[in-house]
Amino acid sequence: xxxxxxxxxxxxxxxxxxxxxxxxxxxxxxxxxxxxxxxxxxxxxxxxxxxxxxxxxxxxxxxxxxxxxxxxxxxxxxxxxxxxxxxxxxxxxxxxxxxxxxxxxxxxxxxxxxxxxxxxxxxxxxxxxxxxxxxxxxxxxxxxxxxxxxxxxxxxxxxxxxxxxxxxxxxxxxxxxxxxxxxxxxxxxxxxxxxxxxxxxxxxxxxxxxxxxxxxxxxxxxxxxxxxxxxxxxxxxxxxxxxxxxxxxxxxxxxxxxxxxxxxxxxxxxxxxxxx
Numbered sequence: 001x002x003x004x005x006x007x008x009x010x011x012x013x014x015x016x017x018x019x020x021x022x023x024x025x026x027x028x029x030x031x032x033x034x035x036x037x038x039x040x041x042x043x044x045x046x047x048x049x050x051x052x053x054x055x056x057x058x059x060x061x062x063x064x065x066x067x068x069x070x071x072x073x074x075x076x077x078x079x080x081x082x083x084x085x086x087x088x089x090x091x092x093x094x095x096x097x098x099x100x101x102x103x104x105x106x107x108x109x110x111x112x113x114x115x116x117x118x119x120x121x122x123x124x125x126x127x128x129x130x131x132x133x134x135x136x137x138x139x140x141x142x143x144x145x146x147x148x149x150x151x152x153x154x155x156x157x158x159x160x161x162x163x164x165x166x167x168x169x170x171x172x173x174x175x176x177x178x179x180x181x182x183x184x185x186x187x188x189x190x191x192x193x194x195x196x197x198x199x200x201x202x203x204x205x206x207x208x209x210x211x212x213x214x215x216x217x218x219x220x221x222x223x224x225x226x227x228x229x230x231x232x233x234x235x236x237x238x239x240x241x242x243x244x245x246x247x248x249x250x251x252x253x254x255x256x257x258x259x260x261x262x263x264x265x266x267x268x269x270x271x272x273x274x275x276x
Contacts (some may be wrong), residue, residue: 080158109214139221
């Protein structure tokens, strides 16, 4: 190895850095997740299948996946719009708006859940207007989607924002001089450039929503077969001292999350390779 490459290193050598990386990931991620699967394996296969395919559990799977997907799609659209406004426009109070985007990160999820419930409950500031129109928000899947949208919006904004900041506007100007309209510029130049950031934000928001508990438990109503999410069902199993059953349900969601993240990362890799 040349002396120049050694001088360019900021951190210790590969062996020491890799060792710290493996130890850290093992203690924080690999070992805890392995214990989860080990705990789920303490029951028989028939018991495992009976637990994870129970009608109540399947209903919670469907509700969690559906509401998380809808919330992530909404965040992908409006989060991209917010990032665009923060990057491309200058206006009074821009720093305040930029700081507000990170509020769901700092705010305790239980506080967010209580606040959303008080606003969207049938007697809440906003909820009573919808009740008058025959629409109930709190204690329905709509309320769950609102809570998940609230906690997921920063992931999309902070994923797309730096990509837009690095996007050279000369390409847009060149396309405009060649006769391209705004729609063509967006779909041909801007969207391909920011799509990896949008997809990353979507994946992070979706994954975060799958495991969200604090902000949802208050506004959901927690009615079995109707508004009971998977994290709440896992907590219920733990309160019943059914640790193996809770681990079994959690392992199914974990496997699904692994598959989802793998597919999204694979798609990002293909896109990056295509535009390289």
